Amino acid sequence: MRFMRLLVSALALVIFVAGLSTRLGPLPPLGHLLDPVHGVWAVARSAKPVAMTRAAIPGLDAEVRVLVDRRGVPHIFATTEADAYRAQGYIVARDRLFQLELQTRATAGRLTEWVDSVALSADRAMRALDLAGYADRHFAELDTRGQEAQALRAFADGVNAWIDRMRARDLPFEYRLLDVRPERWRPANTFYLLQRMNWTLAYGQHGLKRQRVAVHVGGLAADALLSSQSPIQEPIQPNGQDEPRFEVAPIPPPIVSNRVASITDFPSAAPPLDGGLGSNNWAVAPERTLRGHAILAGDPHLELTLPSIWYEIHLVVPGIMDVYGATIPGAPGIIIGFNRDVAWSFTNTEADVMDFYREIVDDSSQPRSTQLDGEWVPVRERVEEYHDPRGQLIAADTFLTSHRGPLRLIDGDWLSLRWTAFEPSHTMGAMVEAARAKSAPEWLEAMERFDVPPQNTLVADRAGTIAIRSTGRFPLRPGNQGGRIVDGSASRNDWMGSWPVERMPFAVNPAQGYLASANQQPIDPAVDSTYLGADWRQPWRALRINQLLRRGMAWTPDAIAELQTDAGSARADHFVPVFLAAVDRLKQNNAVDPELRNAGRRLAEWDRRYGLDSERAILFELAMDELTVRTWDELENEAGRRIYTPSSAALTALLQDSVSLWWDDQRTAVRETRDSILAQSLRGALQSATERYGDPEEGGWRWSRVRTMRIYHLLRIPALSALDVPNEGGTATLSPMSAGGTHGASWRMVVELAPEVRGWTVYPGGQSGNPASAFYDDRIPQWSAGALEPVSFPSAPNDLAPDSVVARLVITPTRQ
Template sequence: MNWLKAAFSLLFTIVLVLLLNSKIGDIPPVGKFLDPFHGFWANAERKEVIEEKKFNIPGVQSQVQILFDDLMVPHIFAQNNRDMYFAQGYVTAMHRLWQMEFQTHAAAGRISEIVGEKALELDRYSRRMGMMQAAENSLKSMMADSTSKMMLEAYSAGINAYIQTLSPEDYPLEYKLLDYAPETWTPLKCALLLKQMASTLSSGSDDLRMTNILQKYGKEVVQNLFPNYPYREDPIVPSGTQWDFTPVPVPSPPQNTTTAITEGVLPPAPSPEIGSNNWAISADKSATGYPILANDPHLTLSLPSIWYQIQLVCPEVNVYGASLPGAPGVIIGFNNQVSWGVTNVGSDVLDYYQIKFKDASKKEYWHDNQWKKVTQVVEEIKLRGGQPVNDTVLYTHHGPVVYSRGENVFNTQTPVDHAMRWVAHESLNETLTFHKLNRAKNYQDYVEALSYYGSPAQNFIYADVYKDIAIWPNGRFPLKWETQGKFLLDGTNPNHDWKGWIPHAHNPHVKNPPRGFVSSANQFSADTTYPYYLGWEFEMADRGIRINQRLAAMQGATADSLRMLQADNYNLYAKTVLPQMLSYVYQGKLTDEQKKAYEKIAQWNYWNNADEIGPTIFARWWGSLNQAIWEDEFGTKNNIEMRYPNRDRTIHLILNEPQSPWIDNTQTPEKETLADVVNKSFVEAVNKLEEDLGEVSDKWAWATYKSTDIMHLARIPALSRMDVSTGGGSGIVNATTGRTGPSWRMVVALGPNVRGYGVYPGGQSGNPGSYYYDNLLETWRKGELYELVYLQKPGDANKRIVSKWMLEK
């Protein structure tokens, strides 16, 4: 019996060891994870840093000095470009390796390799969008140019040099949680990261919804409710600006420009809450006598932070700013002569073409009066814990057919049997743009750098020490007829194809406008005199109007003046429409709690500050009113997807068309007036708030209701920062919502001694066990900025430098 007991004990021990060292479902291998020497305990970091460090790194050609400041920002001093980018890759990987690799896995459709079958449809969707092919196309252009080739190879080599120093106990925490290991970095991963950003900012489309609305209601209704230019607008290039080019001919629209009503649901367009602001004031408006530039790109708020601060110095460049972990160079920043920033343009650069296949085999499609071959690409999707899945993606000359009828889809559908034509599939070299921007000395250098840029289209703001300011809504824009792509296009008709590109010099732009400032907030790029079609709908004008009002009034402005504008919480669209809404409320019919709510919003001063109750009531009320007006006609019915008219059109209806037939609810026998729907929606909104938050009290505060969450990239709550108390909101200059907001705030005062200020909601480190994981969050929350340490040489005396490294071959 003793040997049986011994055998059983041995077997039990073996099974226990195997279980503790194996990943079961979403549970990490507990034994490995809790190992005090190699598990998550090894990821704890001390706040203090080693003051001096010298070590040999294979791949460095000459000595590189890296100075770290008190925010753990690296300042890299190299003797040549290659070593500079090598060191950038090394230190970025040291702080952000898991984030970099996870994002490129997502772009490549490879998350299933990490988490198994539950990510299969997500990966399949990424493959069907042609993300890998898009990255490979761009990589060809990047590697064909000697400069961008050097950048990508050196940066990748630096990442790999860091990876080679790691043993399993050194892996970032997320690798241990998910039980996998980092892999060798390649230049393709850099290209994938850029395509991931293009997907975030330029892959939305309303083609299907608008086609369904056109087929159901006709052209007149579409023109009325979905106009090609808004009622309220303050465009990026000021109205009346004279264009300095002779337009090229624009294609003429075919007589039949739409396709039949189509089932399916498009992937949602980029959230209107994902916007951005930038502006630059002239020397005449500045207290310093030199321009001042500001930028705050609004993206999904996440930990680790989307951006990584860095200074890059070698004999031909000295640049500081925000980089994207996984891409070389600085994306938003400044050097001794110039500064620049970006916001998303939001132009229409993705269209869907209805494809006519020859038969069920889908090997040929009809185009230009002939059958053309379909290119079939077999994608192998590896599954953790399962057999690989092969998925065939169909390509036409337009692009990939994302889904065919009857196929399973990821959450939502694109229009089935339609091909995607997307500018991000083009062979582009954005890396070269940022290489040249980092080294720009003047306006001409800036314009040349932009000429290489393709996607996602961005509003590049600019200022320099020569007192020039400018802005270019910039990217590769298809040359289209007006409204081409507002609706689904006919994939059989060559007249519906894109017919080339708007020449770069013809992109909207303005330099040194008489008003003394340039700005953008994702609104229309230009007024109706602009001779090319960029799209029919952009972000609502409220942020842009508010920014321009304040900039116009500024005199003797400082960097702090622009910082305070970034934190502006004034709700301009509420100021525009709320008085009219309040005038319709029947106060005598309200309950006591409803009267309290009415008094709160009637007394509100239109500031979306964190402790205000007014913005909570207004946000809930507006949502209820908007639905009451439009849901009966434009809600999804019988699997036919439509959309509501935008906020600008709805405000115009409330202010100027109180008798509009659209106000009546067609699903009730009564004929509702505007007063009826305003009152009903107010009561519904207040009752819902009371149900969710109790009676009117501080619990109704805007920050509590909005509940800003900065989620970990892998949606791990314990590694996130929840319920951050902030003001702002959608349509506010401080566009901080529940999940989105200013991902990097920067202000740069140009001059003989340039000074920069910045912050983002997190920290330099991607390690949750580090003090530097979220040490900047409170400063960001309060709308404050840190002065950025901008060094001219490694020996500069600066008390904020806390560590000095020396890399040698």
């Protein structure tokens, strides 16, 4: 009996302990999680800044001092550049370690090792492109003694020094939830990050898109819809005009074929987001500012996440570098920012930097070589394995790579992909060097090596120079033909090199007194028609910025900052009259029912601004959605899924032809015209808005209620996210918002290039990745209100007032 009691109590203890040591579904083992010292509660202790700490990094040249200001921004004072990057790696890892590893794993296609098969399709997409393989090879090809490789290694040393000294309480929250441990950081991981940016910003697949559209509606229509010339010309390189030029070419009617085009991608890319993915930057010359100093502004539009893609930091190496701004965790130095003389910002060029080649293969079921100029060139085979968190194999793929790049069977053709991202990059080296520039010309010269992803690089300096150049590796194609699938069997069809720097779209100190870019076509084709890209989807923000900048002659930093959240919309200015004119024409023909009259009246009431209290913006947005669906039905496949959605710029061109076959909704028996489709769209929008948001007079349509930013945590855990964040902007406004609210202005910066450079910044997040930290999401209210915060820009540690320092860190060398 006594044995039995012992047995029962021992068994109960063992079962309980075993239960607490085992994962329960998505939950990590509860015993370790709830441990008050080593478990999740420890995260609360590491959330509070420590007033004074000391640390050591192997290989450090000399002592480094780090002061963290009240906004959570670290100011790093080092004596060598390498030390500054070591300290940066250490600090960034301390604040954002999980993010560092997550983005590396995402690029490498190794997320299943953390979250199991839920990430399998995302991992497969990355492995198919072999982004990690290319990143590793590019790093291996770097000159090991060059400043780029040294910067990457120094940064890695800093990250690993943090990982090595991390106490149990410092393990980030997410690692505890996933029950995983951090891996060491390799210098090549920075190139993984760069490849991820390439995928986000320069994975356009124009050739494949055009091919699909051509199969569906004919080659002529495809060429018009994905035109290499934007119908609205307000180029980045000023063309001498003082207003935009609408050069609208007719869109040939669709020739609807019976062939069903696949929608398999190569592999999948993020869908185009007309509303939230893009960027703005502009600079105003001294003669157009109140105080006579150049002012530069920049706000990249990306996916908004917690923690943010950006991290604000200041690096000082006396006599060599004194640079402030935003970096992407994982990259040494500053991406967007300013130093004592120069400020800079980027927008995405949206250039077409990839081509697809239709290859002749030796065996169509299992190619081992492709034909080139009559010779057979071997194909490389690569087996990729995917593992679950327990290390078990869950899937394996065999991928092929031709001499051009990944080779895949798409819609019955073996296509290989050539992409500038597959070629060695000097982007990181260019950024590191540019941060030291003393003038705009010096900065531009350093940035000549910048190659991927192509950017519209805007710079201003204290001497009053403003300049912009669309910089990157732009392929030169035979016959000036791009955006098509090319015959891969002949080398004469390959790229002939890339644009020399002197041919890139460029302007310096223009007569108009300002420069601006917002992802529009960089150069007017009337000036240079060399193929740079196609399907220029976003002319509207450029129109608005130019419209506003042309008006002002005495700009101040405050006024410039206000523009960044300007609620006006060139898109609404263009399309609202189109809807109203259609209603008027139908009225004249007595073809207006009360509902359409009501919708037209309500739309006419709108001031075309996306203010938080606007009660009509949603009607317009829904009308545009309806218009898209009703107009482009010819582009739907048999499953009812649209294979491609033309941009609103293409819609502008179509509106010129009131009886185009495109207006006919194939799903109805009658033949629709432009005005009937516009009327149906507006009427449908009113119905939809009323159904979703109630009576328009009861406040339910208020913009801040119906459309908000949704800033998700990187693991998309709602409790760690900031959902329903108001934003005074919408599709194609200067502070844009994608339809789902997930993309928008990820960083805002204004810099006045006065004798003492002054900067103001904000981003929707906070410096810390620790969800319990006060710096986790503290900037979101300011960002939402459109307010910028002045930055501290001390030259030396003592320049920072003691009461504005929340933490100090002294990093010393350790013997190796």
